Amino acid sequence: MxxxxxxxxxxxxxxxxxxxxxxxxxxxxxxxxxxxxxxxxxxxxxxxxxxxxxxxxxxxxxxxxxxxxxxxxxxxxxxxxxxxxxxxxxxxxxxxxxxxxxxxxxxxxxxxxxxxxxxxxxxxxxxxxxxxxxxxxxxxxxxxxxxxxxxxxxxxxxxxxxxxxxxxxxxxxxxxxxxxxxxxxxxxxxxxxxxxxxxxPPEFFQPASLEEKHKLFCRIGKSLSQPYSRQDCLSYGILGTDSVDSNLTPFTTQAEKDIYLKQNRPALVVSSTSWTPDEDFGILLEAAVMYDRRVAAILNEDDSSGEELIWEEIRNEKQFLYPRLLFIITGKGPEKEKYEQKIRKLNLKRVAFRTMWLPAEDYPLLLGSADLGVCLHTSSSGLDLPMKVVDMFGCGLPVCAVSYSCIKELVKVEQNGLLFSSSSELADELMMLFKGFPDECDILKSLRKGVLETRSSAKxxxxxxxxxxxxxxxxxxxxxxxx
Missing domain, CATH: 3.40.50.2000 (Glycogen Phosphorylase B;)
Structure with missing residues (x-):
């Protein structure tokens, strides 16, 4: 031509x-x-x-x-x-x-x-x-x-x-x-x-301010307060609140113009998925069950009683060694309903799940407000990298990701995240990272520091x-x- x-x-x-x-x-x-x-x-x-x-x-x-x-x-x-x-x-x-x-x-x-x-x-x-x-x-x-x-x-x-x-x-x-x-x-x-x-990540993926976190949690408060089962550790009935207070969320509270993070808040874990076969969401469910049972064993609780744990009334310092976990799963896809049915059948005391689809402007805020990201992407070819981890790093969020051939091009172990190959390994990492949450979880803080140090040069x-x-x-x- x-x-x-x-x-x-x-x-x-x-x-x-x-x-x-x-x-x-x-x-x-x-x-x-x-x-x-x-x-x-x-x-x-x-x-x-x-x-x-x-x-x-x-x-x-x-x-x-x-x-x-x-x-x-x-x-x-x-x-x-x-x-x-x-x-x-x-x-x-x-x-x-x-x-x-x-x-x-x-x-x-x-x-x-x-x-x-x-x-x-x-x-x-x-x-x-x-x-x-x-x-x-x-x-x-x-x-x-x-x-x-x-x-x-x-x-x-x-x-x-x-x-x-x-x-x-x-x-x-x-x-x-x-x-x-x-x-x-x-x-x-x-x-x-x-x-x-x-x-x-583009410029709009960044850590969220305390005010942004509070406003986001208020916007999604209705979704957070609706458990899949009759009750769970995050539902407002257990927290002693019958309606959603615009100044009170599971994570933050506002008194006049001042916003505070709750000391006894749950740890927020975010995972984004397309609900497809190349992401085995069952690994996360199994790890959540293991975390729940291991904490119960540490606290010498009887898991078979079926009694809900009212966290606000616990005064024994040992009880706060491991926090409640809230998993927010975002995304759309063909296997979503199947896994939501599985979540409904779980009998968890210290772990809660919520699935939702967020507007494009709220998704970075959620990542910037979370404590940990989990990536279940395994790659059909073993040659691509999950965009969701990139987004998480852009928001200063450390990650636990499924290990496969080239994931180390993105996740640097013990610098900005951890890798796992089984639900048991993920449960081990959750126990390790959240021990002493929110103030004394030194490994989690170290990973977040590593993410923040590298994100400035990655644009x-x-x-x-x-x-x-x-x-x-x-x-x-x-x-x-x-x-």
Whole structure:
């Protein structure tokens, strides 16, 4: 193609065959393209969850929401299901192709999230030919390994998916990826030269102030006060409060203009999950049961009595050696209801669970208000890193994460977090970290200090400027001439 005949348009298209509100890295790409590269940005994605307000309010970012493929009804005859499964990618391809070629202005570059690979990579590559645009893939993981979780590695569909992903992946003008391990895999076995762009939190992920914590807990107070079972250690009935006091939360209290953290507050543990098979939430449930029973044994309590423990009336100093734990689990996904049913059947005295979906502006505040983060992500490929841990570190929150091949690129053991491989190991870490909470938990404080020391040098904007912007400029120049 004669490059001199193609003029630059000053636009970029960010493509996500998924919910843009649940694709934080692609939202950050859009913000950087608009702020740092000074481009008009068109986001083509599904709706569902609202993106961050910074994306919604930026005048140079334009969101184009496609209609999502409906879920297959359970009443559909089994003989028709294979037909529907084959029809789905065809319909997705036609809709995505229409948006990329007709609905949005021709961009200088398409930046597409992978996975999903089919039909995304095919549609974007063809659109880049037609519109004479550069084509960059941002590799978050491998699509064929995710498909293999449900179909198995030996499935013919997985083999075909792998071929399509590799074939069209090699046709991109440039590639970004999330880890050095993935960069090595792409280079050695796929013939793809990728630039590592580590996930980093944007500026709105930071530790929460005491006032921000109090206001957040007041906003979500209704959700906190509703236990899954008849009562638990956080429900307001046990605390002796029949209604939600706007100045009183399980963690904070306000007297006139002064806000205080309660000395006998529960420890707040946060986990964000997509409720999918690559995150075994059962590990967290088992660890919670172990923590509950171990503390009961230390306190010489009879777990079989079924009597609720009224913490405000306990005066024995030994009772406060280990705190109550509140696990707040955020996220949406297919296995959420299954695990909520399991939570309802647990008979825990010192541990409570709440599941919720928070607005984009409240999620960083929750992380910045918590005492510990737990990550259950195991990676279908073993080559990606969990964005949720990056967000937690941005908010100054130490992490306990499932151990797998490349997680140490992110979690530095005994510096900013700990790793575990079983529910028993996680229970051990909970006992160790929260002993003497809130004042005498020295190991937890040391981990938080380590997170805060490293977060100042880890910024999305600087990483994007150093790694992504040069690649984008290079592929645009090769296709359309100098920027």
């Amino acid at each position: 004669n490059q001199t005949k193609t003029r630059r348009r000053g636009r970029a298209a960010v493509v996500v065959l998924g919910d843009i509100g649940r694709s934080p890295r692609m939202q950050y790409h859009a913000l950087s393209l608009a702020r740092q590269a000074h481009l008009e940005v068109d986001i083509v994605a599904y709706g569902g969850s609202e993106p961050h307000s910074a994306v919604l309010e930026h005048p140079s970012i334009h969101i184009h929401r496609m209609t999502q493929w409906p879920s297959i009804p359970q009443t559909l005859p089994k003989i028709l299901r294979p037909f529907m499964l084959m029809l789905k990618p065809l319909v997705q391809f036609l809709m995505l192709f229409w948006y990329l070629c007709v609905k949005i202005p021709a961009p200088d570059v398409f930046i597409v999230q992978n996975p999903p690979s089919v039909p995304t990579l095919v549609a974007v590559k063809w659109a880049s030919w037609i519109r004479r645009s550069a084509f960059i893939i941002d590799w978050h993981n491998f699509g064929y390994t995710l498909l293999a979780l449900s179909l198995g590695r030996n499935s013919r569909f997985v083999t075909l998916y792998h071929w399509i992903e590799k074939h069209f992946g090699r046709m991109a003008d440039g590639s970004l990826c999330v880890t050095k391990a993935m960069q090595h895999e792409l280079a050695q076995n796929w013939g793809i030269n990728a630039t590592v762009l580590y996930d980093q 999305w904007d600087s990483g994007w400027e150093e790694n992504a912007k040069p690649l984008i400029s290079q592929v645009i120049s090769q296709r359309l001439g100098p920027m």
